Amino acid sequence: MKFLESNLTAVASRADAAPLLVLRDWEDRKEASIDKALAVHPFSRRLRCPVLDVNPQLGETFRGIERYMLTETIRSRTPADWLVRGVRREYPLELRLRIPEDQKAAWKQALADAISNGDEIPGDYLVRLARWLNQQVEGALQPLSPFFGIVAAP
Numbered sequence: 001m002k003f004l005e006s007n008l009t010a011v012a013s014r015a016d017a018a019p020l021l022v023l024r025d026w027e028d029r030k031e032a033s034i035d036k037a038l039a040v041h042p043f044s045r046r047l048r049c050p051v052l053d054v055n056p057q058l059g060e061t062f063r064g065i066e067r068y069m070l071t072e073t074i075r076s077r078t079p080a081d082w083l084v085r086g087v088r089r090e091y092p093l094e095l096r097l098r099i100p101e102d103q104k105a106a107w108k109q110a111l112a113d114a115i116s117n118g119d120e121i122p123g124d125y126l127v128r129l130a131r132w133l134n135q136q137v138e139g140a141l142q143p144l145s146p147f148f149g150i151v152a153a154p
Contacts, residue, residue, distance in 0.1 A: 001030060004037035012040035019043035021140055023133070025064045026051045043143065047136050053128045059092035066111060070123035077111055077120070 004011060004022070011020060019041060022034055026049040038044040054067040058074060066074065074093065075083070084094045099107075114120040122130075 001033060001037070004034065008037060008040050011037065011044065014041055014044070016041075016043055019045070019140060021137065022046045024048045026054060026067065027060065027063055043140070045140060047133070049129060050132055053125060053132065055123075055125045057091040057093060059086075059094040061095040061097065062093075064108070065126075065129070066108065068123075068125040068129045069111065069115070070121070070125070073111065073114070073120045073123070077114060078107065082107075 014020065020038060021044070022038065024030070024034070024046060028048055031046060031048065034046045038046060049065075049068075055069065055071060057071045058067045058069070060067075062074070071091075071093065078095075082096050082099055084096055086092055086094075111120075115122055115126070
């Protein structure tokens with residue numbers, strides 16, 4: 001956010017055919033400040049991952065893309081003492097809040113590596129997220145098709 005606010009002139013001077021798409025996590029609530037910063041460019045916009053597509057077995061303490069991962073992936077790649085079960089039931093799982101940030105960053109990277117290396121499957125939630133993101137990018141670029149010489153199919 002600070003980058004955008006510090007570089008409004010650069011954002012505004014981007015070619016129309018070169019929009020910025022700012023992807024935020026599902027829990028992000030800084031929409032107004034990002035929208036204000038992007039308003040200086042006619043085709044730039046903010047996207048927020050849809051909360052409706054998260055894994056319902058993972059609670060709100062799973063910040064970011066981890067909440068779209070399969071429960072089995074989280075259970076197998078997360079230290080057991082980091083996970084907390086729901087008060088009266090098994091789900092939703094929650095993360096303990098006092099995990100050291102350096103350990104949390106390493107854990108997040110290990111989860112991402114496991115999926116990108118093919119050690120874990122992405123699962124339906126991540127696949128839906130990827131499809132949603134693809135649709136959002138296509139939708140954002142559609143008004144720009146004349147810049148790229150793309151003619152709509154009849």
